[in-house]
Amino acid sequence: MNGPAADDHSPWMPFESRRRARDEKREAVLRTAVHLFLEQGYHRATLNDVAERLNITKPALYNYFRSKEEILFECWALGQEQVDDIIAGINVSGENGLGKLRALVRAYAATMATEFGASMVRFNPRDLSPENEKTVRAAKRGIDQTFRRYIADGVADGSIKPCDPKLTAFAIAGSLNWIGHWYQRDGALSPGAIADEFAMRLTEGLATRSIKKKSALEAPDGNNSRKRPKGGHHEHHPRPAARAADQPGRAGHRLRRPPT
Amino acid sequence: MNGPAADDHSPWMPFESRRRARDEKREAVLRTAVHLFLEQGYHRATLNDVAERLNITKPALYNYFRSKEEILFECWALGQEQVDDIIAGINVSGENGLGKLRALVRAYAATMATEFGASMVRFNPRDLSPENEKTVRAAKRGIDQTFRRYIADGVADGSIKPCDPKLTAFAIAGSLNWIGHWYQRDGALSPGAIADEFAMRLTEGLATRSIKKKSALEAPDGNNSRKRPKGGHHEHHPRPAARAADQPGRAGHRLRRPPT
DNA sequence: CGCTTATATTACTCACGGGTAATAAAAAGT
DNA sequence: ACTTTTTATTACCCGTGAGTAATATAAGCG
Incomplete structure (x- = not known):
């Protein structure tokens, strides 16, 4: 800079x-x-x-x-960074509860279709050092709480039908996280189509008023996803130094040389 | 015998x-x-x-x-056996598509709250021998196809709103499989409550007519589940030799001694 | 050009854990 | 009581793969 x-x-x-x-x-x-x-x-x-x-x-x-474990952690961190950015963006969007939830579902689904995104749910935190494991678990808790908060906000502002935020968040996050397990980057489904479909399917049962469905399956690749899901080259900008998300911890030491 | x-x-x-x-x-x-x-x-x-x-x-x-790998495979097989039994029972139940889907969601959710059930989704098939890996992948495919079939049946018989069976099955199975990742056997949620809540939540958006919700969270342990979710002792009968499910393969050689 | 620093290689250490003798201690069977 | 089979133990082997010197090559940089 x-x-x-x-x-x-x-x-x-x-x-x-x-x-x-x-x-x-x-x-x-x-x-x-x-x-x-x-x-x-x-x-x-x-x-x-x-x-x-x-x-x-x-x-x-x-x-x-420094170690294989550090590589594992850094892979996870890159995925987590994407999610932090998504959440930070939604938090300042001024949408109501349902709107924020839908935005999160959509962007999170697209992230799960990337390898760094999938690493967040496919790596085992037990393979990390105790300190890094704590960081990861805290971040997972943060994501879960964000889902619950958006749902609770929606119930409070009337955009979401009364429900149990905890189990509802589990159900939604479960569907999304599972994308990281089945999505094949060379398959027939585009990340955009998945994101749109999941955003619709996972929230239609929650909305107080009916959703205007636009036959999401027909749109192969909407141009509306904020992060490009899969560009040919440099998949994500070279990271302008550290980036502080509002969510929990994670020491902000992106990209430092370990040995010297 | x-x-x-x-x-x-x-x-x-x-x-x-x-x-x-x-x-x-x-x-x-x-x-x-x-x-x-x-x-x-x-x-x-x-x-x-x-x-x-x-x-x-x-x-x-x-x-x-014979090996650590065999132990891994047998753990998985015990979970898979539960699911095979569930599906076999539902297949002869004579319910319509929505009814079969609900029954599957409920029983599958309860299975995911057991350790053998969770092993089906938390173990990595890549850790198995090529042969066993093929068996596992075939079984996973079978479960997925069962979900899709029930959904397609429901659309055909009018009990389920038109939808894409593939993505809908992914969404539902994802929520259920994720139970195996977060459920704590010593936590506050009983398997029965989870099963009831998920059966309701995951299918309410699909039904052509509105669902009669009975405040599922209040029923801590319904007596209606065919398989007891978690009895204190011998979790499942001593297995009367092999049991043939209608689903795909799996050699039926339960309980044989390997060495001699 | 020389001096320094970054980056890479070859050749090694070493702990860990799956798996295997060789063999002892029980049980079962006669 | 004697034999055989099952089940367990102690003591070992050995492949694997993370991590570490010792060292060579290349790239800044004055």
Whole structure:
């Protein structure tokens, strides 16, 4: 952010470009890792596998991460970051309870169709260090509470029929989380279609007034999803330093070099 | 079943009692194993842990199972057996599509609140041998198709509103499967209450005519579930040999000794 | 060009845990 | 009581894979 207007004589430019290259490599590791972890499971996928796929060798990975466990955690964190952003956006949207719930369902469904999103629900927190496990569990609790809050808000403002927020949140979040288990990125269903369909199906039983269904199955790819679900290249912007979400904890140390 | 009327002089009696004792030990292993596998994850839980909890040593386990993988598979199979029974019962019930779907949702929810039921969705099929993995995937496909069939039946007979059976089945099964991830057996929610609530919540949006809700949350334990959700002792009868469900494959070799 | 720092490699350590003898202790059967 | 079978134990093997030197190569950078 403090970068001087980069001509080409600046002695700082190479520094920055080096850092950027490093960050790109870090992300490449995470993308390969999350793919293999999802495909084979965390314990069956070895760091040799990850390295081999990147055309390097295992010890090279330790230039970017302290341990396999840290890689696992960082994969999860990238998914969690997406969700934090989604929630932060909805919180300032000024919608009523039902509107916020629908927005969350839709965006969360699209996230679950990404590999980092799926990692949030397919990785086992028990495989993390005690400290990271606590962070993950706190974040999961935060998501659950957000669902419940939106539902309770909707009941309070009259947009959602009276119901038990706890079990209703479980039912909705369950459907969404399950996407991470069955969704095949090479399958027939587009993330947009899934997100639209789930947003409709999961909330139609809750609305106090009937929903105007627009035959969601026919729209193969709505242009209305805030985050592009699957662009060919750099799947998500290079992250402008840390980003503070309003939700619980998570130390904001995105992208730091561990070894030195 | 060919047992002679056992007085007390029969020389066959000890044989039977021996077999029974063996089967009880086998099941004890599976109950301990499924508990630890769910608690710590399959790879973190060691056979030493399992054995220690049974007050024996690791090699003793090999009198009952060929490998750790076989234990994993048998845990899954016990859960799958419950589901097969449920489906077989519903298939001959003569209900309409919505009725069958509701019955399945209710019984499946209760199963997910058991450890063997949860193992069906928390274990990773990739940890099984190729052959067993195929069996598991076929069974999963069978369950999915049953959900879709009941929904399609309901649409055909007019009890369910027109909808996409595939995505609707995903949404419902997702909610139910997720129970296996969050349900705490020592928590406040009883399996019966969850089953009732989910059966209501997940199908109310589908019914062509409005549902007569009876405030399901207040009924802590309905007496109407065909299988008792959680009896204190012998969780399921000693299994009268093999049991053939109508669904796909699974070799019916329950309870055989591997070594000899 | 030399000095320093980042990045990668080869070759290794080592704990962990599934699985296997070899063998002892019970039970069952005769 | 003697034999056989079942069930368990102790003591080991050994493949695997995370993580670590020691070291080579390449890239800033004055």
